[in-house]
Amino acid sequence: MISRYERLYTAEGAKQGLRADGRNCDTFRPVSCSTGVFEQCSGSARLRIGGTHVVATVKVELGAPTPATPQYGRLSFAVDYSPCSAATAQGRRGEDQSSELARALEQSIRPSQSGKGGALDLQSLCVLPGKTCWVLHVDGLILNADGSVLDALSLAIKAALGDTSIPLASVVAAEDPADQPEIDIDPDPSKYTRLDIQRIPVTLSIGLIGGLPVVDLTEHEELCADSMLHVSVNERGRICGITQRATSGINPATLQEMLAMAQRAAPKLLQSVQRASSQMETA
């Protein structure tokens, strides 16, 4: 809930290019990220953008591929709101919100029905075509929500996938040719493969406040926004997906402006996250 005067104050700030916390329309709040935060899973990351705090984990296990795509590995996404992350996160509404987020993230990464395209090479996850493949369970947990939750989650998931180690699996033919071949997993934890996360996009939420596009909205600013656009952009600045949220429409010229803003901002954001995590390492 928000008062009309706060809305006016925020809108005037966007017009002057000076937001309530002193940022410009195209600057992000400080981002910090650390990876490998949990021992129990194959890859994990913890990320903060301003007051927004999320954790992402990837668990790798052997499973069966879907009949439609016998040559490919599988992905599953789930997002949870911690009940104390935001007042709206409790109960049914929180469930709706988190499944919406999970879907948006999945769409930005998952390949088409045929298994081709997409941001992850799922073919490399195949162990025994039609029988066994690696299944990646990607989970996001929102510990504190202060706007731009999807941005934080997409960054954290990218970082967690980059941290994921997949054990080496080799197919050994059974002694009796009639039997199923066996799958042998290398017990040495120092031997593993990494995922190629180069193509995984980051999803940016661009809000329209007082008719002007603004990146990295705080929770307060999200309440003031007339419209929101979630744009998935990869490292090269190419757009991989767009979804719209909130009620009011966006005219084509503004839409172009918002997309251009996302394309400019995404590589910068990715760089700053990389810098933040490498700084922590040297410190």
Add this chain to the structure above:
Amino acid sequence: MGFRSDGSVLAVESCRAVLAEAPSPFQDSGFVCVGDRIETDVSEGFLRGHGTYVIDGVLYASVCGLKERVNKLISVRPLKQRYAAEIGDVVVGRVTEVAGKRWRVDLKSRQDAALMLSAVNLPGGIQRRRTMEDELNMRLVFEEGDLISAEVQSLHADGQINLQTRSSKYGRLVGGQLVEVPATLIKRQKFHFHHLEDLGVDMIVGCNGGVWVGPHDAHKSADTQDGGHGREEAVLVMPTMPSFTPQQRGKAARVANAVRVLAILYLPVHSASIQDTCQAAMQLDLGAADMLKLPFIQHLAEQEVQRRQQDEMQAD
């Protein structure tokens, strides 16, 4: 692309760790943790207060906090809790509902506070009877979502908080921003309304953790000069939002970020600490947005550690 693994804590936590190493201002006082046994004088007997429980005649703490004792009554005041109202507190809250003869106000307390129609100033004098018409026009006074400043008038046994805005220094807040901090960080003081002259910023430090920061509005302060009792408008009007220059707005952002930084480091929030933080940023020649970045947070944490060490030296 490589997010590199560091295995260390996140940036902000590292600053908090710096503070945790510093001498504590509460060293000798009774700090207890959940389940800690609290010593009681057996001969005198004791009364169990808030934040404690008794097993077999022995008193234990049920929350982390500071031990307090008033005669026989022993209680533990938690380090962090939702806002616990006291009569006379200046608060900044949000109107969530307009109900019959009252507004419901969210103070981030355990329950919503009530502001009665009879506890606000209406045009035509304080002594005026509240009519049915006033009740129908309540949304002209405050509507849902409005931020207001008010004073805690009374507290009831069931936890109900009653507010009043019977002075023109209280009321609807227009032209500024709200910063929310944990209520435990706010220090109760003589004055909660501040005009920071060198910055040209008005600030209300609500005891409930709501801090209102806005560029100084000369028009409004002329109204409140007489202590807020003389002004009476003939009819209710919706105030217009004043327009601010980027300079004014930047200064307000500076003050707001000072409050945010103090909350990040979990340091007390009051006008002196806020002004000191603004000064520190100014000395380093930092812009408003830079005040939320790691170098400045680290700088503040180190400054606080130094201050506490000096205090400790003086105490010795």
